[in-house]
Amino acid sequence: MRVGIIGGGFGLSVQAPIINMHPKMEIAAVSTMNRHRLPEELLNWGNPPTHYKNWSEMLEKEELDLLFVSSLPIHHFEMVKEALKKGINVVCEKPFTMNSTESKELLNLSKSYDVKVMIDFEWRYLPIRQKMKELIQNNSIGKIIHFEYHISSPQYQNLQSSKRGWMGEKQKFGGMLGALGTHMIDCLRWLVRDEIENMNGLLHTHVPKGAGELRDADDAFFIHGKMKNNSTFSIQLISGINHGSGSNLKIFGSKGTTTLTNDTQLCFGKINDPLEELKIQFQGKVPPNLSEEAGAYYPAFYPFLEKVYDYIVNNKIDEDLPLIEDGHQNQIVIDKILDI
Secondary structure, eight states: OEEEEEOSSHIIIIIHHHHTTSTTOEEEEEEOSSOSSOOHHHHTSSSOOEEESOHHHHHHHOOOSEEEEOSOHHHHHHHHHHHHHTTOEEEEOSSOSSSHHHHHHHHHHHHHHTOOEEEOOGGGGOHHHHHHHHHHHTTSSOSEEEEEEEEEOBOHHHHHHSOOGGGGOGGGTOSHIIIIIHHHHHHHHHHHTOOEEEEEEEEEOSOOEETTEEOOSOSEEEEEEEETTSOEEEEEEEOBSSOOOEEEEEEEESSEEEEEETTTEEEEEETTSOOEEEOOOOSSOOOTTSOHHHHHHHHHHHHHHHHHHHHHHHOOOOTTOOBHHHHHHHHHHHHHHHTO
């Protein structure tokens, strides 16, 4: 399978080295908009990818089976649209598009051109999250009462001293709602297996100035509401603070509770019993030659790649594979929060 990547950041630092480890995937071409040279590790591959400065030229010249769109969100729509017209399957980063009008158009186009589009919600495949999903599906916690996903990350000093670039610009879909909120909303829909009926959302910028920048993109968000099955939810993130408690995911049910702390500690407890930790380990090994950043993604991203390959080559859809429909539904929720 010949693979192309658009994007010189996450696409090259994380996705490329992991994709290169898949025995049936070959990164044939890479397009970067600002990076003038590929990283040394890519150039040192036995068969390094062709480097394009113009993504449209890459799609025109290369025979690709799969394209990873890992550029800025403002470019996703036009890049995915062009790939669909050329019959190229796509994995798109999140946020999928700038609004649900764009995502709806891409959803319709994917059906018209019969092209497969997936969204890079790879954390669904983290083994410990798969176990959490198993507890819910096996009715271990019973009927879901409440879903709570809160993250507090002490980034105040970093926000004061480091430039954020486009991530600090609302009009480019910078901010934490796009960066992490999209994943958190997808986690809600995926685990609860239901759609949001009503909700309230608030975005806030606690640190609007830093490193000579003025920022209007959110560094905090607070979302709560009710699902169609009558369960409730609370999702929030705060980063403009000096101390935090990390990532805490809790799902309360009629028969028990399950919690996940920092994606490393899974606990479960039945009615009247205390929560007890369940030991879950990644069965494989993270390749030692990966960077620390890529290695952190490997346990989730590599299984995701395998399901992507199966879907494209064998037309086998894994029940957890995030498809374009998930990207569109995610965008509908984001629109409501942004009040578009």
